[in-house]
Amino acid sequence: MTPGPDLQQLINTIKADAGSDDELEQLGTAAATINELTATSDAALGFFVDRARGAGKSWVEISTVLGVSKQAAHKRFADSWTSRPAFERYTQRARAVVQAAGDIARDRNHDFVGTEHLLLAMYKEPGAIAAKVLVQHGITEDSVRTAVDVQSPAGQPSDQPKSLDADNPPYTRRAAHVLQGAVGEAVTLGHNYVGTEHLLLAFYRDQAGIATKILHEQGLEESAAWTDIRAALEGFTK
Numbered sequence: 001m002t003p004g005p006d007l008q009q010l011i012n013t014i015k016a017d018a019g020s021d022d023e024l025e026q027l028g029t030a031a032a033t034i035n036e037l038t039a040t041s042d043a044a045l046g047f048f049v050d051r052a053r054g055a056g057k058s059w060v061e062i063s064t065v066l067g068v069s070k071q072a073a074h075k076r077f078a079d080s081w082t083s084r085p086a087f088e089r090y091t092q093r094a095r096a097v098v099q100a101a102g103d104i105a106r107d108r109n110h111d112f113v114g115t116e117h118l119l120l121a122m123y124k125e126p127g128a129i130a131a132k133v134l135v136q137h138g139i140t141e142d143s144v145r146t147a148v149d150v151q152s153p154a155g156q157p158s159d160q161p162k163s164l165d166a167d168n169p170p171y172t173r174r175a176a177h178v179l180q181g182a183v184g185e186a187v188t189l190g191h192n193y194v195g196t197e198h199l200l201l202a203f204y205r206d207q208a209g210i211a212t213k214i215l216h217e218q219g220l221e222e223s224a225a226w227t228d229i230r231a232a233l234e235g236f237t238k
Contacts, residue, residue: 006119009223011049013033014026014029014030015098017029017033037085044187046187047188049062053126059073059074064109085185087195089183089192090195091193091194094195094199095129096124096125097118097122097199098118099119100124100167101113101175102117104121105117105169108154108155109154109156109157111118111155111168111169112171112172113170113171114204114210115178115206115212116148116210116214117148117175117177118175118179118203119144119211120141120148120197122134123201125142125196129196129197130196130197133200133220133229136229138230139219143218144214147214147218148210149173152208159161173210174206177202177206178203178205178209181205181206182196182198182201182202185197185202186198200229201222204222204225212218
């Protein structure tokens with residue numbers, strides 16, 4: 001384990017960041033730095049709590065490892081931003097993909113939004129990282145749609161009146177897992193936002209999902225997706 005900075009190193013860093021000998025300016029810089037470190041630490045810890053919960057670990061087991069009461073662990077992490085989709089942290093393009101997935105589900109006469117709809121929706125944002133990675137590997141919208149037609153055929157139009165949820169079909173368990181998992185992927189990459197690239201990586205968290213099966217069948221393994229996404233992100237920062 002790599003040790004973090006000791007107290008003196010942290011103090012020196014804060015003084016350097018403040019760029020002033022004024023005590024109040026240094027105090028303000030210290031407060032901002034500590035708040036940022038605390039938020040990042042909580043997000044990172046919350047990520048691993050969520051992974052433990054996803055693996056079926058109980059709050060009793062988790063609280064024992066953390067050395068706190070079950071009630072304290074639940075209160076601190078049950079509503080962490082890594083334990084839910086956290087749409088407020090989605091980028092505009094990621095939100096557009098999620099919305100498009102619902103439209104695609106309705107167009108296919110499905111009363112649910114599955115991972116296959118999320119995958120097809122990636123192509124509605126061709127300028128986003130996810131779509132670029134897919135196309136780079138020769139995975140086109142047409143090839144995905146053909147595969148989806150096989151594994152999740154479009155339904156027949158119904159003569160029955162629409163239900164109250166018809167305009168907002170619910171997510172399947174696997175789709176919800178992707179939406180939540182995308183937040184975890186963002187934390188892993190050190191990001192405080194959720195982009196289409198995180199959604200794409202989140203597909204691989206469930207190997208039984210239709211989207212993941214299609215990605216494997218069409219030649220995009222998780223390691224290749226990671227490599228291309230990192231390269232794309234580095235390109236944005238240069």
